[in-house]
Amino acid sequence: MMQKHINPFVVMAGLYLSVGLLAVAGKLSVESGLIESLPRLRWLTIHFVTIGGMTQALFGFLPSLTDSIGGTERSVDGTSRWWQWLLLNAGYPLILIGMATSSTTTAVAGATIVLGALGLLIVTIYRTSRRGHDLLRYYRVAPWFLVIGILAAFGMLLNIHGPGGYFGSIEAHVHANVWGFLALIVAATVLTLLPALFETELRFPQLVPVTFWGVTLGAVGLVAGPWLARHELTMLGLAIYVIGTIGLLVNIVGTYHSSDYRRPKQLGLVLGGYLWLVFPVPWAPLVLLFPDTVPAGPIEIAAINGLVFGWMLQLAMAFLPVVTLASGRSTADDLVEIVTSVAGDITQPSWIQVGSVNVGMFALWLTAFPSIDPIAETLTLGGYALIAIAWLLFVISFWRSLENSSGRKRPSQLIGD
Template structure:
């Protein structure tokens, strides 16, 4: 009898692990726990923008650190959750769910979502210890994500090197955040640490993921082969080396590193946009509104580029602080949110298929969620234009009004995103069938 039990137990354990793997595979579809949390944080972020409007209108008292909390609702709260949820699927075979992978993914979710609220609480209250504990948990979750991505991808995959390199920049960004929390800085001091933190997270981590995802998906979206495949390497090295310079330069207080990194970064970004526009023109020229969101997003990513040398070379005459604030708003609300508007609901729908082949199903997901609204496209870009207007000396007297208009228009576009995202997160029929809507946008 004991011999019989020894033979049965391994099979029982294996069966339970298979079932657990199937459960997590299901959770990685429309009920993906990372994507559910992203929807929650983006919804709360929209409420924070509305709160910011209330402050501007004078309806409510100013809330401590509201602007930075709003930004982190988008970055760590929204888009980092999304990338934790979809990066393994983008990097390779997310459908190969093992017991170890399942445990690792739940560990990532738990540590990320335990750490992030602590960061928010620490930021809102000024409690350094609480924020540091939260950052430690987020860094731990990131370590688990790195393991998952490296297991899911191979060096020969089309976008693997983008997705395998990107999380390392997030590691650097979190370490820079630790420096700010613990008052440990490089030669660039506190503000150098802030710039290194932002550049690593945004220009490094998020930009590499966005570039890899665009280069992998646009042939499916636009119905044509990648127009300039040789520029893929230019994009990878341009963004990677450029972002490294943009991180190291402020931290080391070496302007030549910052400016050199910026120049290299622009080359990589131009190569990316050449492929995006070239592939669109070579294809059926459909999904024009989605292309408009992508181009609008990269407009606000690159808009600070010509201002950076002026801020560094003429700090006494150029309003550096106002430009820096507008640039951060552009990165978060102009670039990140527009890319989320262009693709996030469609990615959620694409992950709803049991094959987990996100890229090949993205075009069907795009048709399922419908095309973006012209109101959404116009409001987010005009809103960003208003926020950048606050940094222009001739418009200094209109800064308060421009801020109010800018946040109001961004809130309108953000509301479209939240509505589309929760609609996509609602269970519906499989997206594997033929499209029912017109491709033309």
């Protein structure tokens, strides 16, 4: 009989995703005129998904994923893992408080504590994974982009910038965290878990290095270009990034078609997510080179919304419930194998989720264009409402998975196995 346990990182991910849903409800109330505008509500909502949901989940699952792919015989240090959890969940609320109150000191203190948690996570990953495996390289490199993203955030808070100034620091911060850190980890996780869910082998393993180098080198250009105010470096990074992403998408579709076990809704969420990741690509040259001829500001807002609500949220919908259920069954077994065994035990995402989140995101993107101004408020309200529907169904599915994975276990075993 398999042991069950609750991963405290995953519990916090669920709490922040639930609070993020409430923040979306607040956004809807503001847009509909029911309440006054709340300070920095949009950025708070975004960070509920990024650091609050995705980063908590990734902190929780990374050691198990690296071990499943090809870890060493060294066990995870349970004490270090608890310190990671304590530091991450002490620092992150300070960041949120600092953002909401415009307190630089509080935000800097929170970011410093989170940086400490990240340092401990990097040590854990390097201790429990070996060199040489193509997918492990993703996990070993990815956290360093988050380090760069946090350092860029320090620059924004302390008014210390490179040649690109404040807005260059913002772009470097977003690109490092999303296009670097999260994208590398998501790519490796998709390439690991999709074959398990579809009960088949990865269709094009030779493309794994192509995706790694494309995303890694592309993200370097996307971070360095804005910070240095060198558009040619940004454009080169974007072109290389697209090559890596195409390799990933070819593997996703090829793996699905080589399988006899169809999960079209999860595939729809994954492909829908990557649609909103790449959708800003054709607009990027216009924003960089001709900012006066296109609505650069609204396009950048729509692009960030797409990365968070279109890409991250859909990938969380596709994988987080099933991985949560699998991780609760036993840390003594291979996590990827357990994902295969429990996939049939969990309710699949619904077409309502797939449709509402993507139509909602399309509505938010439309508001970026001046010709839509007469109905922009209606589109914004409708877009967030549709995203909220998908988000609510996802949160319900997540908590059910966590409940089904729960059981008694000694506290020292919760995150140290």
